[in-house]
Amino acid sequence: AQTVTQSQPEMSVQEAETVTLSCTYDTSESDYYLFWYKQPPSRQMILVIRQEAYKQQNATENRFSVNFQKAAKSFSLKISDSQLGDAAMYFCAYRSADFGNEKLTFGTGTRLTIIP
């Protein structure tokens, strides 16, 4: 079974600064997807960024980028130029690439606070 570990329950960063959230995972599969989701107080889970394991290039979406280290099974999220609206719970999630096995396995989350 796959597991996802987020070792930072809480993080804080000054507005406009950069912060990195950590995630490690364990799997025996070679092909899979990794995601970062954001969950603000409104509770709606919002996809931040996605990484396909077969791609060596790290995914980037505007101010959000990942550092994907497949051999180390590490998948960190970097948020640049932090904004007040980035304050939320951030969840790392794993999904198999096998057809019919699209369940997401989530970590326990990191609460990000933005300091004005």
Add this chain to the structure above:
Amino acid sequence: ETGVTQSPTHLIKTRGQQVTLRCSSQSGHNTVSWYQQALGQGPQFIFQYYREEENGRGNFPPRFSGLQFPNYSSELNVNALELDDSALYLCASSPDRYEQYFGPGTRLTVT
């Protein structure tokens, strides 16, 4: 906005009762999954439906059951409610095999 809606927003039930939670997805979203998120935890996969058939289930007892309808709506039913069933229930739908779009969730409280 993800186009996924859930009802009701909040619900309070008594231990032993039964509850039905509803989810409405966008047209073309053939896959729907349900997750349970306990307070302070990450979501846990309950089950998944593809074209109205269950095709994956997490570590949840049979009293958790579901249905998916041709109009892209779905239901999560929980029988014989227990106190530990108190959680946020999230539904997520997908038009393809890659991304899941989440609804805002239903907060269930069992007393």
